[in-house]
Amino acid sequence: VTITILVHLLNIASQFAKDHFARMARKKLQKLKNLRVIGITGSYGKTSTKEILSQLLSHKFKVVKTPKNINTDIGISRFILQTNFKDYDFFVVEMGAYKIGEIxxxxxxVKPEIGILTAISPQHLSLFGSIENIQTAKYELLRYLPKKGLAITNSDNKYCREFLGELKCKVLTFGLEEEFKPNCLIEDMKETEEGIICKFTRNLDGQKMDIELQTKLFCDYNISNLQPSLLTANYLGFDNEEMKEALKHVVSPDNALKIQKYGEAIILNDSYNSNPDGFRVAINNLTKYSHQYKKIVITRGILELGELSDEIHEQIGGEIAFVADELVIIAPDFVEPLKKGVGTKYQTNVITEFNYKELLNYIQKLKNQKAVILLENRMPQIVKEEVEKNT
Incomplete structure (x- = not known):
């Protein structure tokens, strides 16, 4: 009973502190009449979109953003209280949530004027209980926007599309699927040594315009992170030439998939975090390498997928089997569904290695081989250090 009372008192104290910081942060921002706020949320792509958007807007404006992956009410409040916003035009805020009401x-x-919803997927399903609850939580940003605000979201994603008609503000959409009539459509993507070249079709107020863009971004999913940034920049007055010039200075965010030379081998480093769609994109990147390369996927799987976890891991196992020679599973949680998904059809070898020193030894042996190694989701510290030291 004593412990229960103590925990309850600590929770009250914690909530009081959060409320206090929130009130102070709100008051501080209310005094900054010229500072405009852009909120970004979604099941994935939040941090990358924040980084790309901030780089793009910095060509024309002074921009401050929430650092790294700070995206909770208490983290954002503290950042606001510690930051001098003098002379800044825009504050880009990443917004995360683990339950309804947090966004x-x-x-x-922060009172956002522009809101970007990147995507809605089963990420954190075990915390929310259902995809509908995730949708409700993410939509809080778009529903909060003022009548004169702007909502930007992903028309390819059915959960993002579903309630757009209920919003009171202007809505713009982006996507890769023409059938959903996005305001920003990206086509004809080609990856070069400098980055992806693509055709940006802008369809606003009945006026259609095609622009060829050279980016310094790599991997297709970064183009999906770029699209809402292009719409935001256009809305804020960037013309085509300014957009092209600004893109010369926009590079892939630190948390994005990196292609790293590791001796004779190549590492596709996607170890910042993982979600089902991002994992699939990373697997697809293996197909860009010839059969001369041994293709290997090293992963622990994806956490917090709730009741869909086994089904999603089976599907991912099947996609790995289609392109990879070897799958190395480094945690026990999802061994069975991944193995079941891999099956026997394509002779993909499955290894389970939970001993991190043995895993490091396995990776080091690949250094002098013609191999492409996908590191998907968080890696043990000794593996991270090996990659940082040798790439």
């Missing part, structure tokens, strides 16, 4: 709480603090 609305952040919106109450």
């Amino acid at each position: 609305e709480r952040i919106c109450d603090i």
Whole structure:
């Protein structure tokens, strides 16, 4: 009983502190009449979109953003209280949530004028209980926007599309599927040594325009992170030439998939975090390498997928089997569904290696081989250090 009371008192104290920081942060921002706020949320792509958008807008404006992956009400409030916003034009805020109501709480603090919803997927399904609850939580940003605000979201994603008609503000969409009539459509993507070249079709107010863009971004999914940034920049007055010039200075975010030379081998480093769609994109990147390369996927799987976890891991196992020679599973949680998905059809070898020193030894042996190694989701510290030291 004593412990229960103590925990309850600590929770009250913690909530009091959060409320206090939130009130102070809100008051501080309310005094900054010229600072405009852009909120970004979604099941994935939040951090990359924040980084790309901030780089793009910095060509014309002074921009401050929430650092790294700070995206909770308390983290954002503290950042606001520690930051001098003098002379800044825009504040780009990444908004995360683990339950309904958390994004609305952040919106109450920062009062966004523009909101970007990147995607809605089963990420954190075990915390939310259902995809509908995730949708409700993410939509809090778009529903909060003022009548004169702007909502930007992903028309390829059915959960993002579903309630757009209920919003009171202007809505713009982006996507790769023409059938959903996005305002920003990207086509004809080609990856070069400098980055991806693509055709940006802008369809606004009945006026259609095609622009060829040279980017310094790599991997297709970064183009999906670029699209809402292009729409935002266009809305804020960037013309075509300014957009092209600004893109010369936009590079792939640190958390994006990196292609790293590791001796004779190549590492596709996607170890920042993982989600089902991002994992699939990373697997697809293996197909760009010839059969001369041994193709290997090293992963622990994806956490917090709730009741869909086995089904999703089976599907991913099947996609790995189609392109990879070897799958190395480094944690026990999802061994069975991944193995079941791999099956026997394509003779993909499956290894389970939970001993991190043995895993390091396995990776070091690949250094002098013609191999492509996908590191998907968080890696043990000794593996991270090996990659940092040798690439």
